[in-house]
Amino acid sequence: MTTKNVNIKIDEMTTSSSSIKNLEVTIGKVATDNWTEPMGPTPMPSMSTLRDWDMKLLARYKPFYMPDCDLCCLCTFGKCDLTAGKRGACGIDMAAQSSRIVLLACCIGSATHTAHSRHMVHHLIEKYGRRYPLDIGGLNIKVEAPITRLVTGIKPETLGDLDEVLEYAEKEITQCLAVAHTGQEGHNLDFESKAFHVGMIDHLGMEVGDIAQTSTLGFPKAEPEAPLVSLGIGSVDLSKPVIMAIGHNVIPSVGIIDYAKDHKVDDKIEVVGLCCTAHDITRYYNRGRIIGPISWQLRFVRGGFADVVVLDEQCVRTDVFDEAQKVHAPVIAASEKNCMGFKNRTDDPADEIVDDLVSGKVPGVLILDPEKVGEVAVRVAQQVAPIRKKMKNLPSIDEIKQIAKTCRQCNLCRRSCPQDLKLPQAIKAAGEGNMAPLTDLYEYCVGCGRCEEACPEKIMIHSMIVKAGEKFMLEENNLCRCGRGAVQDVEIRNVGSPIVLGEIPGILAVVGCSNYPHGGKDVYDICREFASRRYIVAVSGCAAMTAGSYRNSEGKTLYEEFPGGFEAGGVLNVGSCVANSHIAGAAIKVANIFAKRNLRGNYEEIADYIYNRLGAVGLAWGAYSQKAAAIAAGFWRLGVPVLVGPHGVKYRRMLLGREDKPEDWEVYDARTGDKVNVGPAPEHLFQTVETPQEAMVSIAKLCIRPNDTWKGRSIKLSHYVDLHKRYYGCMPQDLHLFVRTMADVPMTLKDEFAKILEAHDWKETVIPDPTLLPRMIRKMKV
Amino acid sequence: MSCEPWQCAEIAATKKANPITKPEIAVAMIKKASRPILIVGSYATERCMDGKLLIEYLIDFANASKVPVVATAHMVGEFLKRGYQPAGFMSAMDIGNRLVDPTWQGLDGKGHPDLVLVVGLPYPMESLMLCGLKNFAPTLKTMTMDNLFHPHASWSFPNATLEEWAANLKVMTSKFNGGN
Numbered sequence: 023m024t025t026k027n028v029n030i031k032i033d034e035m036t037t038s039s040s041s042i043k044n045l046e047v048t049i050g051k052v053a054t055d056n057w058t059e060p061m062g063p064t065p066m067p068s069m070s071t072l073r074d075w076d077m078k079l080l081a082r083y084k085p086f087y088m089p090d091c092d093l094c095c096l097c098t099f100g101k102c103d104l105t106a107g108k109r110g111a112c113g114i115d116m117a118a119q120s121s122r123i124v125l126l127a128c129c130i131g132s133a134t135h136t137a138h139s140r141h142m143v144h145h146l147i148e149k150y151g152r153r154y155p156l157d158i159g160g161l162n163i164k165v166e167a168p169i170t171r172l173v174t175g176i177k178p179e180t181l182g183d184l185d186e187v188l189e190y191a192e193k194e195i196t197q198c199l200a201v202a203h204t205g206q207e208g209h210n211l212d213f214e215s216k217a218f219h220v221g222m223i224d225h226l227g228m229e230v231g232d233i234a235q236t237s238t239l240g241f242p243k244a245e246p247e248a249p250l251v252s253l254g255i256g257s258v259d260l261s262k263p264v265i266m267a268i269g270h271n272v273i274p275s276v277g278i279i280d281y282a283k284d285h286k287v288d289d290k291i292e293v294v295g296l297c298c299t300a301h302d303i304t305r306y307y308n309r310g311r312i313i314g315p316i317s318w319q320l321r322f323v324r325g326g327f328a329d330v331v332v333l334d335e336q337c338v339r340t341d342v343f344d345e346a347q348k349v350h351a352p353v354i355a356a357s358e359k360n361c362m363g364f365k366n367r368t369d370d371p372a373d374e375i376v377d378d379l380v381s382g383k384v385p386g387v388l389i390l391d392p393e394k395v396g397e398v399a400v401r402v403a404q405q406v407a408p409i410r411k412k413m414k415n416l417p418s419i420d421e422i423k424q425i426a427k428t429c430r431q432c433n434l435c436r437r438s439c440p441q442d443l444k445l446p447q448a449i450k451a452a453g454e455g456n457m458a459p460l461t462d463l464y465e466y467c468v469g470c471g472r473c474e475e476a477c478p479e480k481i482m483i484h485s486m487i488v489k490a491g492e493k494f495m496l497e498e499n500n501l502c503r504c505g506r507g508a509v510q511d512v513e514i515r516n517v518g519s520p521i522v523l524g525e526i527p528g529i530l531a532v533v534g535c536s537n538y539p540h541g542g543k544d545v546y547d548i549c550r551e552f553a554s555r556r557y558i559v560a561v562s563g564c565a566a567m568t569a570g571s572y573r574n575s576e577g578k579t580l581y582e583e584f585p586g587g588f589e590a591g592g593v594l595n596v597g598s599c600v601a602n603s604h605i606a607g608a609a610i611k612v613a614n615i616f617a618k619r620n621l622r623g624n625y626e627e628i629a630d631y632i633y634n635r636l637g638a639v640g641l642a643w644g645a646y647s648q649k650a651a652a653i654a655a656g657f658w659r660l661g662v663p664v665l666v667g668p669h670g671v672k673y674r675r676m677l678l679g680r681e682d683k684p685e686d687w688e689v690y691d692a693r694t695g696d697k698v699n700v701g702p703a704p705e706h707l708f709q710t711v712e713t714p715q716e717a718m719v720s721i722a723k724l725c726i727r728p729n730d731t732w733k734g735r736s737i738k739l740s741h742y743v744d745l746h747k748r749y750y751g752c753m754p755q756d757l758h759l760f761v762r763t764m765a766d767v768p769m770t771l772k773d774e775f776a777k778i779l780e781a782h783d784w785k786e787t788v789i790p791d792p793t794l795l796p797r798m799i800r801k802m803k804v
Numbered sequence: 805m806s807c808e809p810w811q812c813a814e815i816a817a818t819k820k821a822n823p824i825t826k827p828e829i830a831v832a833m834i835k836k837a838s839r840p841i842l843i844v845g846s847y848a849t850e851r852c853m854d855g856k857l858l859i860e861y862l863i864d865f866a867n868a869s870k871v872p873v874v875a876t877a878h879m880v881g882e883f884l885k886r887g888y889q890p891a892g893f894m895s896a897m898d899i900g901n902r903l904v905d906p907t908w909q910g911l912d913g914k915g916h917p918d919l920v921l922v923v924g925l926p927y928p929m930e931s932l933m934l935c936g937l938k939n940f941a942p943t944l945k946t947m948t949m950d951n952l953f954h955p956h957a958s959w960s961f962p963n964a965t966l967e968e969w970a971a972n973l974k975v976m977t978s979k980f981n982g983g984n
Contacts, residue, residue: 086901088936091816103818106942116939437812442927476812539926668926671897671933678901709897712929713846715878716895750893751881 057177062624065175066190069197069219075626076215076659078794079633082686083658083677083707085214087120090674094119097204112204121213122202124651124675128217128224129199131652134336135600136191136227137359138271141335143184143230145273145392146238152182156237159244162510168610168621169229169603173222175623181237184230191230194223221655222625228653229603236507239276241305246513246587246594248506250579251304253312253570254498255294255327263407264292264327265399268319268342269334270599272302274356277396278332279307291403296322297337298563298598301505305597312502315536315564317469320345321488325495326414329407330379330399335359336599337535337647343386348415352379352402353386356395364388372397380405416489417482419457425486426453428479435483438476440669441466441539445473445483457490464491465541468644502570503581505562505597509608511615513588517558518616522635524734526590527741528725529558531605532565534642534650539668542568544714545643549580549593551718555741556590557725560605565643566595602653606660609636626795633661634689634792637725637738639704640664641717645673654708663704663724665717670710677707681756689728691790695799698790700728701759715749722746723754728792732765740768758782762789806963810952814931819938821953821960827975833947833959834869834976837919839910841891842866842949843899845925846877853970858924861973862949863888868983869976871921872911874899879924896925900933904940916944922957923949931956949973 035042092105102110198220242248282288294311295303303310335357355362367387435445448459473483520526545568584593596604613631654664681702703726722742848859872891880893892911934956947959951969954960977983
């Protein structure tokens with residue numbers, strides 16, 4: 023790395039005249055640089071450094087805004103009505119306001135990941151020291167931090183090196199957030215460019231967090247065959263005390279597991295997780311359990327499974343404390359970001375806290391020392407479990423029948439349900455003794471609880487659904503591949519050529535949250551479809567859990583059916599949210615390791631390479647969060663298209679290309695400087711799709727890239743056509759835009775293609791060495 | 805029939821849809837338009853009235869009214885299965901994006917649509933798309949043919965039962981020369 027702090031830390035020193043405790047001295051910075059790669063043009067870019075690159079993308083993929091709200095309510099000039107061309111009191115119009123909201127979402131997401139990583143790095147430096155070496159894959163990984171290298175020009179070697187990376191990230195997030203103030207930026211495309219910037223920073227923040235925890239906590243280090251771990255509440259031994267961790271930051275759970283192991287009670291308790299913290303629990307501890315994605319919090323708390331609920335950060339229901347109280351489960355909040363109104367008991371003796379929680383004197387506490395969280399959680403769980411006996415807050419079937427009779431059939435539950443579930447009909451049937459319609463809803467309910475909030479009779483509709491589906495819930499016992507972390511350099515070498523030349527038809531990253539429109543099976547089906555077609559399928563977060571929650575006709579989960587490597591037909595779970603950085607990192611490493619492009623501070627060239635050559639697509643079928651927005655924004659800047667499911671429309675802005683505008687699709691041929699029309703490849707940068715069928719057809723199409731060889735293009739087109747015919751019942755009508763020479767046409771489809779090409783007066787063109795950057799042209803024609 | 809947004813929280817509209825109190829009003833609007841199109845979403849095969857799928861009602865309507873259909877998602881296959889050739893098919897976002905481009909000359913290349921009928925998209929998708937059109941294609945008229953009130957449309961049917969919906973669609977179809 024370029025600079026390094028000299029750091030002296032004395033935990034305890036006693037001399038004849040003095041006693042020193044916890045002394046830490048930092049003396050300036052000493053220049054060191056073991057990395058010989060020359061610095062590229064844009065190390066640590068500011069928010070305008072890569073603006074030209076962003077504008078190139080935004081010229082192709084123009085924003086389509088769907089504001090949802092006609093108003094701006096962000097300052098006291100307002101509320102301002104911005105409808106249909108009106109400007110607000112500050113002069114802003116709806117396009118700029120809409121992009122400002124996008125920027126705000128991306129800032130929130132990026133700040134959240136980066137703050138998570140800041141906590142992680144701070145804690146781990148305190149525990150292991152600044153000079154603790156980074157190691158995320160031993161000899162299998164030389165390019166340990168591709169995003170960090172690319173964006174900052176730093177090659178981090180120790181935990182302490184990550185400090186400087188985070189300082190840069192935090193500065194950029196602050197700058198981008200400042201842009202959203204009234205009377206700053208005024209143009210929608212500049213807001214968009216800044217959203218891209220903070221998305222790139224989000225990837226950086228995520229990478230720092232995951233390489234820090236992977237290096238120190240004994241997580242799998244880029245292991246394709248990382249172990250299979252239990253998934254589902256049915257895998258939990260409910261006769262034991264259960265500690266349920268919810269959130270994303272594994273540090274408090276590490277405290278719990280360490281305490282349990284140190285006191286030899288780890289086989290006497292169950293440590294389970296919901297949402298991404300679950301992934302990281304299983305990366306740390308082979309007896310940990312993933313019990314489900316974020317949206318199942320109400321389901322499991324009301325189900326009474328948790329004897330202690332431990333909250334860390336992000337995606338935690340803000341009413342989880344009230345819900346836990348109803349089942350007499352003590353709550354420990356363990357993050358400064360999520361104090362839940364509890365008294366801070368960090369400095370109190372553990373005995374007192376345990377007594378207070380066990381006796382019910384206090385229902386919850388804030389403890390900011392993870393080791394103390396560990397002790398308190400384990401001891402409380404052991405003492406509370408025999409008392410509460412897995413007390414539920416679910417009605418009995420007989421009670422459901424009675425409660426259902428009080429339903430007025432007013433429809434407010436359905437009108438508040440994001441899934442538009444037929445709740446009134448199901449409740450009516452339950453009142454008549456037929457539980458089947460209610461049971462059917464179990465698979466499709468996302469567990470938001472809005473139905474109950476809307477009900478004028480205060481019917482516990484969600485609880486009724488959970489009770490009706492209880493049998494299925496208790497049978498949930500599946501397998502997830504433990505989060506493997508990064509992709510090995512050797513894996514990149516093995517697949518670099520077939521990916522870039524198009525012979526592996528694409529990389530599909532199925533990521534994000536569980537706000538699914540019709541249950542999780544769609545995620546499984548999409549992953550399986552593309553793995554079977556020998557795409558590389560990378561998964562993470564809640565989507566990775568969902569992908570493992572279903573089985574094929576032989577009873578195998580996806581992770582048993584397909585290998586876990588970064589290879590054709592592989593399904594690799596990289597891990598939790600912050601591990602998404604490894605998916606972007608793999609794309610960057612293809613450019614570096616396979617194509618020998620320099621990474622160091624060389625963002626634009628690498629993004630140009632990925633955009634034009636790497637058939638990668640992200641799918642966030644159930645994306646709900648601002649973090650998902652930031653992750654997507656990071657991929658947009660890298661030139662990787664992202665699809666979201668129907669609820670993703672609520673991000674309110676798409677980035678859409680126009681295949682009917684041929685003038686939009688010209689690139690330079692780097693060999694000659696000629697402009698070549700390469701067609702809409704990829705057609706969109708961000709799009710909402712309506713159905714899984716549409717998602718599958720779109721994924722196949724979005725993997726097409728200008729650099730595909732004729733063989734690669736032929737393979738990609740055959741998948742596109744096959745899926746189109748299967749789901750749309752006809753040939754695609756835009757094939758003439760993707761055929762450059764007749765060699766691109768799949769052999770078995772020549773006749774069908776011929777008709778379409780003839781109808782569109784198709785003419786052969788060349789396969790260029792594509793780039794959007796004039797400086798990459800090697801030889802200009804005179 | 806209520807003119808509240810079907811999804812209770814979708815209320816942030818200062819320019820709200822005019823309610824269509826009877827189907828004849830919708831028919832008059834369609835007949836007045838010179839270049840209407842009908843966007844049909846994926847719920848066309850998920851909504852059933854009197855044993856007949858929404859898509860079948862819509863095929864009857866499209867045949868009668870000659871309003872060209874744009875099928876979103878995978879609906880093109882569903883239309884083709886039933887012997888109806890839509891004028892075009894593309895994602896809901898793509899058609900929305902074309903409609904906010906005043907230079908777009910429609911599916912036939914002969915001119916920008918002046919009236920957009922929408923039906924059968926998931927409620928939030930339809931709502932947001934209509935809001936996009938309201939704000940960025942302010943001269944375009946939009947009308948929904950669902951039984952759910954959409955405040956961001958120019959014209960919307962109120963919230964209604966399936967029976968009322970079916971009756972409205974039948975009346976609309978019958979008012980065109982090709983209708984029964």
